[in-house]
Amino acid sequence: MLLAGYFFATATPLLAQGIPQGSPSTPTSTSAIGDAAGLAREANVWLAQLIRIDTTNPPGNEAAAAKYVAGILEKEGITPEILEVMPGRSAVVARLRSSAISDPSRALLLVAHMDVVGVDRTRWSVEPFGAVIKDGYIYGRGALDDKSMLAANMAVIIGLKRANARLNRDVIFLATDDEEGGGDASIKTLIAKNWDKFAAGFAINEGGEVVMKGGKVQYIAVQASEKVSVSVAMVAKGPAGHASMPTKENAVVHLAAAVAKIGNYAAPVHFTAIVRRYFEGLAAISDDEIAKWMRSLDTADRGEHAQRVLSEANPQWGSMLRDSIAPTMLTAGVRPNVIPGEARAILNIRLLPGDTINVLLGELGKLVNDPQVRLEVQPNAGLAAPPSSLESEFYAAITKVATQEFAGAPVLPYQSPWATDSAQLRLHNVQAYGLWPFPITEEDLKRMHGDDERLPIASFNKGVDLLARIVSEFAVAR
Numbered sequence: 001m002l003l004a005g006y007f008f009a010t011a012t013p014l015l016a017q018g019i020p021q022g023s024p025s026t027p028t029s030t031s032a033i034g035d036a037a038g039l040a041r042e043a044n045v046w047l048a049q050l051i052r053i054d055t056t057n058p059p060g061n062e063a064a065a066a067k068y069v070a071g072i073l074e075k076e077g078i079t080p081e082i083l084e085v086m087p088g089r090s091a092v093v094a095r096l097r098s099s100a101i102s103d104p105s106r107a108l109l110l111v112a113h114m115d116v117v118g119v120d121r122t123r124w125s126v127e128p129f130g131a132v133i134k135d136g137y138i139y140g141r142g143a144l145d146d147k148s149m150l151a152a153n154m155a156v157i158i159g160l161k162r163a164n165a166r167l168n169r170d171v172i173f174l175a176t177d178d179e180e181g182g183g184d185a186s187i188k189t190l191i192a193k194n195w196d197k198f199a200a201g202f203a204i205n206e207g208g209e210v211v212m213k214g215g216k217v218q219y220i221a222v223q224a225s226e227k228v229s230v231s232v233a234m235v236a237k238g239p240a241g242h243a244s245m246p247t248k249e250n251a252v253v254h255l256a257a258a259v260a261k262i263g264n265y266a267a268p269v270h271f272t273a274i275v276r277r278y279f280e281g282l283a284a285i286s287d288d289e290i291a292k293w294m295r296s297l298d299t300a301d302r303g304e305h306a307q308r309v310l311s312e313a314n315p316q317w318g319s320m321l322r323d324s325i326a327p328t329m330l331t332a333g334v335r336p337n338v339i340p341g342e343a344r345a346i347l348n349i350r351l352l353p354g355d356t357i358n359v360l361l362g363e364l365g366k367l368v369n370d371p372q373v374r375l376e377v378q379p380n381a382g383l384a385a386p387p388s389s390l391e392s393e394f395y396a397a398i399t400k401v402a403t404q405e406f407a408g409a410p411v412l413p414y415q416s417p418w419a420t421d422s423a424q425l426r427l428h429n430v431q432a433y434g435l436w437p438f439p440i441t442e443e444d445l446k447r448m449h450g451d452d453e454r455l456p457i458a459s460f461n462k463g464v465d466l467l468a469r470i471v472s473e474f475a476v477a478r
């Protein structure tokens with residue numbers, strides 16, 4: 001009832017604010033969804049409502065979002081199923097069938113997560129869970145990550161259902177929980193308990209982007225692989241005592257020295273096939289100076305310098321080339337006048353697929369070289385997955401549609417520094433690709449997990465259309 005009241009209170013202002021229509025369709029690719037612009041306008045309201053349901057993880061409370069999503073799908077005659085993973089934490093699955101007997105190996109999975117990361121309210125200029133519309137943007141935690149994709153996936157499955165589209169493979173909708181935590185309520189558990197409900201050969205998820213620069217789409221990065229997140233506690237121990245009589249064994253001092261050494265360390269560069277292809281493609285559309293270094297990355301004489309130049313130019317490029325280590329948390333001490341017996345730091349490590357944590361920890365141990373300091377791998381480490389194929393029919397469909405939609409802008413395979421649910425899917429033989437379909441500038445993208453997260457409403461509408469075209473190209477019979 002409360003939700004229904006919300007809906008009417010907000011729906012009118014949203015529509016009255018002249019939300020831009022989706023771009024006019026180009027004649028080349030086709031969408032099985034008739035009125036994509038009208039559907040995108042409806043999806044604006046779903047996005048706003050989803051932002052207003054606070055799913056900050058922890059604790060997540062995705063059950064409330066799951067109920068909302070399932071309610072919308074149900075009204076359309078799609079039969080959703082809410083899968084409770086833990087009390088208060090649920091996923092939603094729904095399926096459009098292509099035939100009486102499903103062939104999971106052909107099925108296409110549309111994935112998005114419902115949880116969001118926390119906010120520092122003091123740094124936001126608007127209410128983070130208000131879905132405020134300002135200057136053509138929708139603001140709110142989840143506007144980028146990942147409630148926009150969730151609303152777009154809803155629009156696509158609803159559009160296909162309304163159009164009564166003739167499918168050549170099942171299309172499955174999956175809204176996950178605990179993606180940001182990757183813990184016991186995450187897709188790992190869903191796969192272990194409910195795989196038969198969403199088993200698929202192909203998936204589209206967050207993870208790659210349509211990158212805008214100077215008002216036009218520069219390239220489309222399709223995530224086919226991802227780095228692996230592992231958190232490590234670095235623990236220094238020493239004698240506790242009175243702060244009036246310090247010793248050289250102070251745990252805080254030893255921890256600080258170890259953190260400083262790790263902060264200045266760069267792991268060796270390893271190239272994966274996807275990263276090689278990414279930089280080759282990016283060089284072709286970059287200005288001469290930066291392109292020169294992209295082309296020199298893997299050369300014997302200039303490689304090392306090129307790696308340094310590019311890592312400094314863009315931290316994301318640096319992270320694509322090597323295992324990265326970011327100290328993120330520090331804890332020590334209980335009183336100003338007590339030397340603590342222990343000091344801890346958390347290091348968030350992102351391994352290249354193929355690299356192993358023990359090898360890196362061996363290197364870090366040698367670097368720190370301090371018997372008072374030890375390294376402990378923390379729970380919920382990610383798992384390395386094989387990359388998705390760049391030769392699959394789904395990758396070809398994404399490439400075809402995206403290239404047509406954005407006037408020949410290249411599609412580049414992408415290995416994201418961040419982790420997504422796709423790794424778990426790839427471990428189950430799913431050809432999973434990351435493409436968050438909304439055209440976006442690097443500047444706006446930086447607000448993901450940051451302050452004043454926002455998405456241009458015109459980009460959202462365009463993304464709904466793009467996703468509908470990609471799914472139509474791949475899953476609708478002609």
Ligand SMILES: [Zn+2]
Nearest residue numbers: 113145146206
């Ligand atoms: Zn996300």
